[in-house]
Amino acid sequence: AQACVTPTNRTGFLCHDQRSCIPASRVCDGFRTCSHGEDEDDSLCRDVPHSLPSFLVAHCGDPASWIYSDQKCDGTNSCGDCSDELSPVTLCPPCGPGWWRCPSTVFKYCDCIPRSLCRDHVQHCSDWSDEYSCPGP
Known part of the structure; x- marks a missing residue:
């Protein structure tokens, strides 16, 4: 699996066609997003999050919790404790114009x-x- 940067400047998963970069959160979501379905491959999805490449996973303040890397610094409290938005280790940029x-x-x-x-x-x-x-x- 290879990392890439999506059109919205987020961490993504590079499909086998070497052109399509899908958001991290679209991997192992039950829907084939890559044209050959490699984003739903058994080897990738057999034991989520442990079977996912580290670039697709971000850890929350609670060590038992995790999110997809594209959910970090997106303005939404995905972890439930705001550690994906406010933690010193996330280094999120300040609020955007919207x-x-x-x-x-x-x-x-x-x-x-x-x-x-x-x-x-x-x-x-x-x-x-x-x-x-x-x-x-």
């Missing part, structure tokens, strides 16, 4: 919420900055 930085009250997000949630009359930040400071989408 995001607002704040202490989130929403379990799905960690320290950034989508700007589309700003000024919608619903509190998403513990300091209410999404309703009073955020310029909106």
Whole structure:
């Protein structure tokens, strides 16, 4: 298995055609994404995550938990404890242009919420900055 970089600048899995780079989270998901189905190969998927190449796996704060590497630093709390977004070892970049930085009250997000949630009359930040400071989408 070979690593590659997807069009969205995430870690991916290079299909046998040497052209198709699929997101890490599409490997062993029950659907053949590569044209020859190598992303669902038994040798790769027999004991997930242990049978996956290390470049496809990211570990959470809880050693028993893991996520696919393309789910790290994606703005979503995939680990459940925000370790995939906030941990010093993840080194995630600051919130992107479509995001607002704040202490989130929403379990799905960690320290950034989508700007589309700003000024919608619903509190998403513990300091209410999404309703009073955020310029909106």
